[in-house]
Amino acid sequence: MEEPYIPLCQPFIGGNEASLVQECFETSWISSAGPAVTKFQAEFASYIGSEGAVPVASGTSALHLALIVAGVGPDQEVITSNITFVAPVNAIRYTGAWPVLIDASPSDWQMDVQKLDDFLHSGCAYESGVLRNKATGRIIKAILPVHILGHSVNIVRIVELARKFDLLVIEDASESLGARFGDQLVGTFGDAGCFSFNGNKLMTTGAGGMLISKNPEWIERAGHLSQQAKVGTAEYDHDEIGYNYRMSNLHAALGLGQLAQLDQFIESKRTSAGVYIDLLSEFLPPNAIMSEAAGTKSSYWLYTALFGDRSREIIQKLSQHNIGARPIWRPMHQLSYLKDAYCHNSDFSDRFFREAISLPSSVGITSDEIHRVVRVLASFF
DSSP: OOOOOBOSOOOOOOSSHHHHHHHHHHHTOOSSOSHHHHHHHHHHHHHHTOSEEEEESOHHHHHHHHHHHTTOOTTOEEEEESSSOSHHHHHHHHTTOEEEEEOBOTTTSSBOHHHHHHHHHHSEEEETTEEEETTTOOEEEEEEOBOOTTOOOOHHHHHHHHHHTTOEEEEEOTTOTTOEETTEETTSSSSEEEEEOBTTSSSOOBSOEEEEESOHHHHHHHHHHHBTTEESSSSOEESSOOOBOBOOHHHHHHHHHHHTTHHHHHHHHHHHHHHHHHHHTTTSOGGGBOOOOTTEEOOOSSOEEEOGGGHHHHHHHHHHTTBOOEEOOOOGGGOGGGTTSEEEOOHHHHHHHHHEEEOOOOTTOOHHHHHHHHHHHHTTO
16 A cells, blocks of 8 residues: 655644634635734734834745845845745846855855855955945845755854945845744844745745834835835825735734744754654764754754765655655756856855755654655665
8 A cells, every 4th residue: 555645845734723714704804904914914023023024925025025125226236045945036136136146055054154255355345335246346235145944044144244344134034934043033133034934834824925124114115015105095196116015814814823833833843853863864974964053943944964966866766655855946056047147156056956855844744754754765875
């Protein structure tokens, strides 16, 4: 008999989500306004420790709005991670700006702060508060580090470097909600933080995202832009180009139910990661196994490990055993539409793409299921 399918990462709906969504139907608040949106906005801001938040349709829309309110524009550059899902790079291109791609670090798989430091000091010219890329001649406006796979970049060092060169910092914490650098949650260190609540994220609203910032003017303008930049309530006047980036009341209601369980979700992910680490350590070297960097606390969104050049064969074998797994994203410098973007070293990014596999990591995954996954993996070693 075929064994049950183990998905890569599916949502866990186990609280009062259904009753909160049903309330939307009963009150007819189902679209882009309603009490659940207001409440979710306030409760998420309180959880994350931000004075201001803007609920939006996706993590990508949060990134786009953050870049706009930060003043990023055509033919400027934004430094970002080479190893990432494509969303932050797309958001940069939406503004007409270009990404500068920084390699990942072999030690923690996040943006390599030493290579970032090297690029800023040797690859750029800084004069009168303006940083310019020597290779392209473009002005660099901001750093957009991506916290990947539930972990934290060395965000303190990145912010230090940004301040030294008068750069803004927009954190993409879409994959790492609940992760910490020191005692502080990721997404709260920079000038703005962006989150995703897509269906496979740690908590979900089905589709949705959130933008946070300490800057009240940024929050006000981002909220305005997310609602088509409409002025007033009765007359259809719009004072600039706006976007239909609003979160619906239905999605926010689901988010309220999920947010109430978020700490439990994180602990479940951390427990599962511990099982993976113990089992994989029997046949993989330490540098191939994903673990926390010193001084950080991971929310372990997708448990990932390095399996050498046989990774695609292993993924196929897992699929034959009814187990969901996937390779890591193609590095951004390999995308054809980014061939004109500047990439500062890609040595580890290329290797990471060849060797990394993300393994089943649902909140509800059981220890027995993890053992089943690892038995298939162990057969290769």
